Amino acid sequence: MNRLLYIVQKEFIQILRNRTLLPLMTVVPIVQMIVLSFAADNEVKNVNIAIVNQNHSMYARQLIEKINAADRFRLVDLPPSAKQADALMQDGSADIILTIPSAFETDFYRNKSAKIQLLVNAINGQQATVGASYLAAIIQSFNNEIRAEAAPQFVVQRVNPVPRINIESSYWYNEELDYKHFMIPGIMGELVTILVMLLTAMNIVREREVGTIEQINVTPIKKWQFILGKMIPFLFIGLMLLTVGLTAGKLLFDVPMRGNLAVVFAYCVVDISAVLGLGLFISNLSDTQQQAMFTTFFFVIIFILMSGLFTPIESMPQWAQYLTIPNPIAHFVNVMRSVLLKGSGFADVAYNFQATAIMAVVFNVMAVWSYRKVN
Amino acid sequence: MASIQVDQISKSFGNVQAVNAVSFAVEKGELFGLIGPDGAGKTTLFKMLTSLLIPDSGEAWVEGYHTVKDFKKIRRIIGYMPGKFSLYQDLTVAENLDFFATIFGTTIQENYHLIEDIYVQIEPFRKRRAGKLSGGMKQKLALCCALIHEPKVLFLDEPTTGVDAVSRAEFWEMLGRLKEKGITILVSTPYMDEATLCERIALIQGGNILQIDTPDHITSNYGKPLYAVRSDEFYRLLNELRDQAFALRVEPFGEYLHLTTNDAVSEQDVRDFLQANAHQNIELKPVPASVEDVFLDLM
Structure with a gap:
């Protein structure tokens, strides 16, 4: 027991003395959280739009004004011809071209449907679809306005107006659809997981590179003591990171914390145990820190992209969804979002606890098994 | 039973036979040297004896414990350098020592008598990180750490490689004192001059x-005439002597050539030859x- 405590103490001394490691563990995550939460924003703003107005009617002008007033769009030009508009799309200065044909108002008044054309640059899929749907919504609402305005002419003649379904949506758990509130909990889970994994993966292999492992191996130190002695300090670091992250999230972004934070911390312990096991396993199999780093990157990138942090797991193909089961980041992201935004309790995220606990057992058995004192 | 048996x-790595059916025994309290060039298999032998x-094939025992079956017991009674x-370069001298003492379930105070001679020399730097010590100081610290749990057998793998001449001499003095305390010491070195400081090599x-004996026996059993030769034209001398049938071996040794001849030629014959060649x-x-x-003769 004394031996284990001393190993833990030794690790702490080494970590605190490492001039690059300490800022890496404290400042960098906060900076990342701040930068990522602003940048990793799925909201589409500043869609560049060019409008070819061939009609010059009052309605056409009203529509243009309405679009221009929407803060998501930036009217870059009003080219006189479709050809010039195409050129704008080609050189990348316009994302969407809206063409109002010359017969726009006439068609409308003659009670036919008036047609307008939307050309969307789909190189950036998200910008295209979201931008187009914003624009469609604006046009739809404009349509309703002018129909009401023109009501005497058309609507009244109808004895039975066509019944319509009105959609009133309300966004639960994040009423204002504040993107940061959605992203920050996820990013926190991701950061804690990655950092702990990277640090542990580099740890044992570092002892091997420096040669200290040789001296350790001839001592009566036991495998589990050595492994546990490495894990405990990193568990503390992970929990500290989470605390720092939650504090920063609250102070800087006012992220809601509806659920019980104890659930988050409890999950964090399980998650870190799993990730530590994986990190140590990688470390045991690597001969150099470089190898360990690249192996870790391989896992980290898959873990992040398949974590549901940026793209929802539900929209992945079925086989990919199965792959998210052994992904600690996916579970962490889900737990963070559920507990912080939705106020989920332990029972609601029990599945995540179970899956991660199984991973923790498997990874750690692999770590102890792969650590060999004898060649 | 001997301390190390x-x-x-044998051990091979792929096609390389690192250690080939080696047998020897080291008595309790003996200072035994393994002398050989780099790549001779010294480190592999050490790793097998220290249970790493x-x-x-083959077997070995340290203090009666089998190196494979009783490896746990061996690790308690040996010191390995x-x-x-x-050692941990980012821990201080005192922290390293403390760490290894704790790992072995002991304290510095308990075995201070063993390391005292050595530790006093590095004590002034006890707060300095191990990575910042000079080569000689590092060796002393490493020796302290290997001794802190009062081992019965000490394995020192090339302890003086990369250490200055003064520190080397000091180091061997320390080994002599440890030997007096009854510790068996197995030390390897590529430096032939250090061989004479061992009891047996x-x-x-x-x-x-190639051979196991006391350094005196090994050198006195050389059995062939050996001369130190020099002249103004050193390189011509070397080449000419190597071409002679009577010269079994000619090797440069500092400012002299060491010439081994067959028994048929006398010192005067050699001198005549040199003068005949206008040296x-x-x-x-x-x-x-x-x-x-x-x-060199055995190789």
């Missing part, structure tokens, strides 16, 4: 032991063989 031990490597400095080359300022004298002469 090695019986027909499992031999392909690897060839490469293997094993000459090892290419995984094979100036000839020096020629019989010399006793050194370990290095024996080693």
Whole structure:
């Protein structure tokens, strides 16, 4: 027991003395959280739009004004011809071209449907679809306005107006659809997981590179003591990171914390145990820190992209969804979002606890098994 | 039973036979040297004896414990100093020592008598990080760490490689004192001059032991005439002597050539030959063989 405590103490001394490691563990995550939460924003703003107005009617002008007033769009030009508009799309200065044909108002008044054309640059899929749907919504609402305005002419003649379904949506758990509130909990889970994994993966292999492992191996130190002695300090670091992250999230972004934070911390312990096991396993199999780093990157990138942090797991193909089961980041992201935004309790995220606990057992058995004192 | 008993031990890595059916025994309290060049198999042998490597065949015992079956017991009673400095460079001198003492379930105070002589020399730097110590200081610290749990057997793998001459001499003095305390010491070195400081030595080359004996016996059993030769034209001398049938071996040794001849030629014959070849300022004298002469002869 004394031996284990001393190993833990030794690790702490080494970590605190490492001039690059300490800022890496404290400042960098906060900076990342701040930068990522602003940048990793799925909201589409500043869609560049060019409008070819061939009609010059009052309605056409009203529509243009309405679009221009929407803060998501930036009217870059009003080219006189479709050809010039195409050129704008080609050189990348316009994302969407809206063409109002010359017969726009006439068609409308003659009670036919008036047609307008939307050309969307789909190189950036998200910008295209979201931008187009914003624009469609604006046009739809404009349509309703002018129909009401023109009501005497058309609507009244109808004895039975066509019944319509009105959609009133309300966004639960994040009423204002504040993107940061959605992203920050996820990013926190991701950061804690990655950092702990990277640090542990580099740890044992570092002892091997420096040669200290040789001296350790001839001592009566036991495998589990050595492994546990490495894990405990990193568990503390992970929990500290989470605390720092939650504090920063609250102070800087006012992220809601509806659920019980104890659930988050409890999950964090399980998650870190799993990730530590994986990190140590990688470390045991690597001969150099470089190898360990690249192996870790391989896992980290898959873990992040398949974590549901940026793209929802539900929209992945079925086989990919199965792959998210052994992904600690996916579970962490889900737990963070559920507990912080939705106020989920332990029972609601029990599945995540179970899956991660199984991973923790498997990874750690692999770590102890792969650590060999004898060649 | 001997303190270290090695019986027909072998280890190969791929096609390389690192250690080839080596047998020897080291008595309790003996200072035993493994002398051989780099790549001779010294480190592999050390790793097998310290339970870090499992031999392909053969067996070995340290203080009666089998190196494979009783490896846990061996790890409690041996001190090992690897060839490469293997302490924590980011821990201080005192922290390293404390760490290894704790790992072995002991304290510095308990075994201070063992390391006192050595530790007083590094004590002024006890707050300095191990990585910032000089080469000689590092060796002393490593020796302290290997001694802190009062081992019965000490394995020192090339402890003086990369250490200055003064520190080397000091280090061997320390080993002498440890020997007096009854610790068995197995030390390897590529430096032939250090061989004479051991009680017995094993000459090892290419995984094979060439000879085991006391340094005196090894050198006195050389058995062939050996001369130290020099003249003004050193390189011509070397080449000419190497071409002669009577010269069995000619090796440069500092400012002299060591010439081994067959028994048929006398010192005067050699002198005549040199003068016949118009060498100036000839020096020629019989010399006793050194370990290095024996080693080169056996190779």
